Amino acid sequence: MALPLEFESLTEAISGMGVDENALISTLGKSQKEHRKLFRKASKSFFVEDEERAFEKCHDHFVRHLKLEFSRFNNAVVMWAMHPWERDARLVKKALKKGEEAYNLIVEVSCTRSAEDLLGARKAYHSLFDQSMEEDIASHVHGPHRKLLVGLVSAYRYEGNKVKDDSAKSEAKILAEAVASSGEEVVEKDEVVRILTTRSKLHLQHLYKHFNEIKGSDLLGGVSQSSLLNEALLCLLKPALYFSKILDASLNKDADKTTKKWLTRVFVTRADHSDEMNEIKEEYNNLFGETLAQRIQEKIKGNYRDFLLTLLSKSD
């Protein structure tokens, strides 16, 4: 048998995201002892030659890597089967536990879900953790972001189509002034937090339009030093763009362990919302020149890939 090709396809099967289960069965499964030895000798990233004792040791990395890549499908399935409310409640809890670097998840959940879905997540939080989401966040987050995060998760926004444009305009002015003035950071300004955490998304769209006209610059161009505030704005105003960006980040070859996990989260939490999913697909295509489906096909392997593609096709 042509050994080098086998090695290549075997290595290929366990590199990148997900694992090619079928390839593993047909190559590794069917392999003889000697072939595996040759494979271990050849795979310097996964095995280390102990010359003195004449055997090839596993790198920790090998075991960990496989565990992680095998678990992607596992996690996607568990998350998918779960009730969306529980899913979101657990995401918020996990983010809280992880600390400041994960608070973007709290922003994502509170700003991109519908009012009923966010309320549902808060109900699930009561049931799962015996306390309210807001009390947990309020007691664990200190500093300038507390008011914003508590306000965002406590929101139960109006979702109808009535909007007072002059109110949106005057609030755009307030926001413009807040951004321009020095002193207190934008995210700490009461009026900014009030507007972002209580107004309907439609009102905010109107405000966005007025802000850009007044200021001559884009509200979504990074008006605050707080990345959480900037993210909240993006999630509230252009969720499809937000999701496209984080999907791209998760599929990037230099993505770190945490970022790669975003892929599962976005797919699983958005797949049931066909309209939104279609918007995300369109936005992604516009931004990056290929379709999400193509990208998944190229970059992901095995059951994980098939599962993602199936979720993606629900909105076709």
Next chain:
Amino acid sequence: MASLKVPSNVPRPEDDAEQLHKAFSGWGTNEKLIISILAHRNAAQRSLIRSVYAATYNEDLLKALDKELSSDFERAVMLWTLDPAERDAYLAKESTKMFTKNNWVLVEIACTRPALELIKVKQAYQARYKKSLEEDVAQHTSGDLRKLLLPLVSTFRYEGDDVNTMLARSEAKILHEKVSEKSYSDDDFIRILTTRSKAQLGATLNHYNNEYGNAINKNLKEESDDNDYLKLLRAVITCLTYPEKHFEKVLRLSINKMGTDEWGLTRVVTTRTEVDMERIKEEYQRRNSIPLDRAIAKDTSGDYEDMLVALLGHGDA
């Protein structure tokens, strides 16, 4: 316990609607008939009567009542007839408007209704006023009042009985520190009051009392009694821990024509009759040595008096 008395054989909603329609017809209005029906039906029954009335006579019962009745009696009947969530939404809207401003109403609604009821109030508010309660409260308040009221109306409190004793101790300490420093609108102070469950808060405040010798409201009274924010803060705490006491106070002030909450009597009776009016009556008697219905009879008259007294459970079903 509710004070509402409903007959054991409730007439069909069709019959009730017909009687009500008769009460409006011809010269004048038969107020006694209106009271004898509406004051003896629970929320579900009143809702049915409204649907049937609208289907049969092509008019909203509330509109008919508005045309026929007036003054305090009208307000009492209207508020009573509304479904509880709609009623609270109406009261909340009224309380944010300039000339009828009343922050106590918001405190009552946010602190004495169960969490899921409060959600229904918000839904009713959005349906009727095409905006959210939170955005209106946020827009119409500022400074310390907003700092307190906005999280209060936004919160979705956990309603379990679990209490974390260590947490109660540490948060009682925080509260005491802030009270000693007179930092009554401190972030942590407000955080504790506006996010913790009622059970947890109860434990915290008990601990406060045991550890520091005074109930927190006593400490909050040491400032001059003119401070609106502090008055509201005390009302928040009372509503969260001992609502009957708060409602007794509102009733007492309203009946004795003290303070500015003139509609307090109507509001408390119509909003608590189906909830805990019996307890409020006991509290009132305890505190004022006169039964509530007698105090109301002394202070009010006519149809308005009859309506209130009927809701309190006196008179026949």
